[in-house]
Amino acid sequence: MSERAPFLNKTYGAYYHREQPAPDEELTRVGPGTPCGEYLRRFWQPVAVAEELGELPRRIRILGEDLVVFRSRSGEVGLLELHCPHRGTSLEFGLIEEQGIRCCYHAWLFGVDGRILEMPGHEDSTLKDRLCHGAYPVHEYAGLVFAYMGPPEKQPPFPILDTFELPGYRMAVRPPSIWKCNWLQVKENSMDPAHLAYLHTLPGSEGFTEDFRALPEWDWMETPLGMVYIDTRRNGERVWVRTADFILPNIHQFPPNAAPMAARNSITRPDATVWAVPLDDTHTMQIGYYRAPEGREPRRGAGFGQDDSRSYEERQRVPGDHDAQVSIHNGLSRHGLEHLTAIDRGIIMMRSMIRNGVRAVSGNMELDYPTLRDDGPIPTYCHDQMVPGYPMAETPEDDRKLLRTVAHDAVARAVREGLAA
Numbered sequence: 170m171s172e173r174a175p176f177l178n179k180t181y182g183a184y185y186h187r188e189q190p191a192p193d194e195e196l197t198r199v200g201p202g203t204p205c206g207e208y209l210r211r212f213w214q215p216v217a218v219a220e221e222l223g224e225l226p227r228r229i230r231i232l233g234e235d236l237v238v239f240r241s242r243s244g245e246v247g248l249l250e251l252h253c254p255h256r257g258t259s260l261e262f263g264l265i266e267e268q269g270i271r272c273c274y275h276a277w278l279f280g281v282d283g284r285i286l287e288m289p290g291h292e293d294s295t296l297k298d299r300l301c302h303g304a305y306p307v308h309e310y311a312g313l314v315f316a317y318m319g320p321p322e323k324q325p326p327f328p329i330l331d332t333f334e335l336p337g338y339r340m341a342v343r344p345p346s347i348w349k350c351n352w353l354q355v356k357e358n359s360m361d362p363a364h365l366a367y368l369h370t371l372p373g374s375e376g377f378t379e380d381f382r383a384l385p386e387w388d389w390m391e392t393p394l395g396m397v398y399i400d401t402r403r404n405g406e407r408v409w410v411r412t413a414d415f416i417l418p419n420i421h422q423f424p425p426n427a428a429p430m431a432a433r434n435s436i437t438r439p440d441a442t443v444w445a446v447p448l449d450d451t452h453t454m455q456i457g458y459y460r461a462p463e464g465r466e467p468r469r470g471a472g473f474g475q476d477d478s479r480s481y482e483e484r485q486r487v488p489g490d491h492d493a494q495v496s497i498h499n500g501l502s503r504h505g506l507e508h509l510t511a512i513d514r515g516i517i518m519m520r521s522m523i524r525n526g527v528r529a530v531s532g533n534m535e536l537d538y539p540t541l542r543d544d545g546p547i548p549t550y551c552h553d554q555m556v557p558g559y560p561m562a563e564t565p566e567d568d569r570k571l572l573r574t575v576a577h578d579a580v581a582r583a584v585r586e587g588l589a590a
């Protein structure tokens with residue numbers, strides 16, 4: 170764990186504060202053989218958009234590994250080590266064929282499972298039957314290609330979250346966006362409801378309703394999958410409860426933020442399911458699904474402030490999620506420089522859950538997560554609901570307590586009994 174910078178209690182004291190504590194190696198390093206990298210490799214991760222696999226192979230980097238992903242002419246998806254096992258030419262320049270991909274240099278042909286199918290000019294050699302090229306198993310689901318990059322004997326079934334097949338909802342791919350920062354600081358944002366009330370209500374911000382200006386109460390709760398935040402506001406005599414999931418190790422789901430109050434009379438399930446897939450220690454791909462109730466279009470594009478497509482000046486004037494998160498300590502958070510407060514309770518809980526998982530894998534213990542079991546659609550808890558029948562309490566202090574209790578009970582019930590669509 171990183172050591173702490175000194176607590177600076179002098180004005181004009183930057184001189185005493187120049188040393189940079191190290192990043193938290195245990196949670197931020199994702200390459201092969203690192204504790205967190207091995208932990209993340211125990212889960213299916215989305216690595217590409219199925220539709221983008223066309224006539225040409227795609228070079229990608231996932232968890233610090235250079236890979237090529239392609240769809241053979243017969244329709245199977247392959248995810249192979251980027252460099253040809255002959256002399257290392259990149260298969261991004263390979264030729265896609267019926268059975269797999271052929272290296273451009275000396276024409277070795279590889280199947281999607283890594284088998285070497287042909288070595289032209291070496292018909293008498295048995296090498297092709299003895300050697301394999303590195304391949305990872307893939308699974309296509311609802312427009313995304315997922316990969317399992319962990320030890321083969323630990324491969325879990327592909328997890329189906331209840332939100333993947335919600336009756337009455339439509340799901341669309343959330344196009345990937347690449348952020349130049351470590352995965353953890355991206356994921357931490359999902360358990361930071363406080364920023365909704367500040368960053369997202371800056372004048373000029375888009376995508377949130379006025380309702381977000383009401384003073385919220387925040388709380389966090391463990392769930393079988395990880396945890397949720399509970400973001401609670403008063404709306405007349407109703408209590409508006411918004412709950413977002415953090416699903417270990419790197420998925421989050423958030424409820425709608427742009428639907429008007431009038432639409433919030435029943436339970437609404439999440440607008441989005443998003444993975445933060447580390448490409449390496451300082452690049453992260455946000456990718457996943459958007460959804461909307463039947464009759465409404467799921468969101469398109471990444472959304473306001475969700476990438477670096479606006480000019481630097483615009484981003485300085487009205488920063489978005491991308492700017493707030495990527496800029497944390499130049500892309501690799503130094504926890505020893507932070508001063509966490511009560512609004513960061515979710516961040517602390519989340520780090521400790523991830524750390525427990527990382528240590529379980531490092532210690533050769535089994536991970537017991539619902540997403541690793543094979544027992545049907547996995548209940549998740551993200552939703553938005555209005556709880557009627559709670560007029561304002563006598564004092565603001567009592568009212569805050571009331572909001573927290575009502576919200577806590579509503580979410581505890583949802584976790585206990587599950588959510589109807």
Ligand code: FES
Nearest residue numbers: 253255256272275
């Ligand atoms: S380098 Fe690929 S076949 Fe020779």
Ligand SMILES: [Fe+2]
Nearest residue numbers: 364365369490
């Ligand atoms: Fe945000």
